[in-house]
Amino acid sequence: MTEKSFSCDRATMQWSLFVLLLMGQRVFITCQLYEYHFIKEEMRWNEARAYCRENYTDLAKVFDLTDMRRLQDSAQSQTQAWIGLYREPGRDNRTWRWSLPGEEYTENKTCWGAGEPNDYHGTPENCVRTSEKWVDVICTNKHQFICYDETMKDNKMFHLIAEEKNWTQAQNYCRQHHTDLASGLDQIYSEEFKTLQNSTGSKVNLWIGLFRDSWRWSDGSNFSFRHWDMDSFNDGLISQAVVVEVNEGKMFVLLPCQYSGVIFKNHTVMWTRNDLNPKTVHLQREGGDDLREQNQRYSERTSMRPDALDSGDFNLTLRKPTESHSGEYTCSISDGQEELIVRHIWLQVKGHK
Numbered sequence: 001m002t003e004k005s006f007s008c009d010r011a012t013m014q015w016s017l018f019v020l021l022l023m024g025q026r027v028f029i030t031c032q033l034y035e036y037h038f039i040k041e042e043m044r045w046n047e048a049r050a051y052c053r054e055n056y057t058d059l060a061k062v063f064d065l066t067d068m069r070r071l072q073d074s075a076q077s078q079t080q081a082w083i084g085l086y087r088e089p090g091r092d093n094r095t096w097r098w099s100l101p102g103e104e105y106t107e108n109k110t111c112w113g114a115g116e117p118n119d120y121h122g123t124p125e126n127c128v129r130t131s132e133k134w135v136d137v138i139c140t141n142k143h144q145f146i147c148y149d150e151t152m153k154d155n156k157m158f159h160l161i162a163e164e165k166n167w168t169q170a171q172n173y174c175r176q177h178h179t180d181l182a183s184g185l186d187q188i189y190s191e192e193f194k195t196l197q198n199s200t201g202s203k204v205n206l207w208i209g210l211f212r213d214s215w216r217w218s219d220g221s222n223f224s225f226r227h228w229d230m231d232s233f234n235d236g237l238i239s240q241a242v243v244v245e246v247n248e249g250k251m252f253v254l255l256p257c258q259y260s261g262v263i264f265k266n267h268t269v270m271w272t273r274n275d276l277n278p279k280t281v282h283l284q285r286e287g288g289d290d291l292r293e294q295n296q297r298y299s300e301r302t303s304m305r306p307d308a309l310d311s312g313d314f315n316l317t318l319r320k321p322t323e324s325h326s327g328e329y330t331c332s333i334s335d336g337q338e339e340l341i342v343r344h345i346w347l348q349v350k351g352h353k
């Protein structure tokens with residue numbers, strides 16, 4: 001999401017660019033289509049949802065690539081708009097889904113390897129590869145994959161792509177050149193698929209169209225369609241810790257933290273250091289900074305954008321950093337009960353030699 005700025009007075013918000021889509025619904029005899037209405041007014045996500053529910057049906061939902069294109073067409077040349085996909089911070093309710101629209105994942109139709117899926121070593125593993133049995137792994141791994149082609153391109157239902165790609169790249173490739181990543185037991189355990197798999201010689205690991213995420217559609221639909229770029233597809237995955245280095249004596253250092261999830265009014269954004277007591281480095285609520293429990297070491301030294309909770313820009317500016325400010329920082333968002341860690345930052349302040 002790009003930067004959205006506004007003045008402190010809510011009545012004079014100045015969003016940069018920011019529009020939203022709504023959806024009406026029209027039922028045809030043979031198929032059901034949604035009508036997308038593009039709304040040029042700028043709102044927060046939850047305001048947009050309320051608006052859509054009042055005036056139309058709900059925020060836009062997307063069933064497949066065809067919907068995706070219609071959605072993009074409805075937005076004309078506008079670059080950004082809310083849709084009805086959301087998740088609640090701090091709740092790990094990830095659900096397995098098949099990439100191919102309409103293919104439903106059911107627990108009794110799976111072929112997990114022993115002990116899988118297991119989020120090995122506590123790392124969220126949201127994508128699935130197979131050789132004989134399924135293994136959940138991190139989505140940034142690179143594997144070959146097999147695409148499903150409903151048009152029977154070259155008279156073949158399955159196409160082996162011998163090039164290694166990460167999971168979203170593989171999905172994009174299949175959607176662009178064929179239909180989707182092979183999805184569902186009927187496909188993955190078909191003779192044609194197996195023959196192709198065996199043609200790789202050794203037991204090569206292949207991506208299949210199975211993934212999990214904690215995103216939901218606003219109207220409760222269980223559509224599994226997602227169209228993420230890899231940077232956004234890190235659900236449940238704490239971005240790898242970022243290391244920031246600075247020399248003592250600098251005027252300030254910026255600790256980066258960008259959040260793209262939904263933010264509600266009661267949310268608090270926090271910067272903390274678990275090795276300190278009190279651990280609070282900086283805290284901001286809907287009404288502004290709340291530094292009552294700030295560790296003295298950071299007194300008068302920290303600042304965040306006043307609109308952090310609207311923009312998702314949680315960057316922390318630390319002025320006049322000294323060696324005592326070196327350590328591991330956690331940037332997180334909380335609703336008072338549960339905390340979602342957005343990012344870990346290692347700050348290293350080098351002293352004068």
Ligand SMILES: [Ca+2]
Nearest residue numbers: 118119120136
């Ligand atoms: Ca695993």
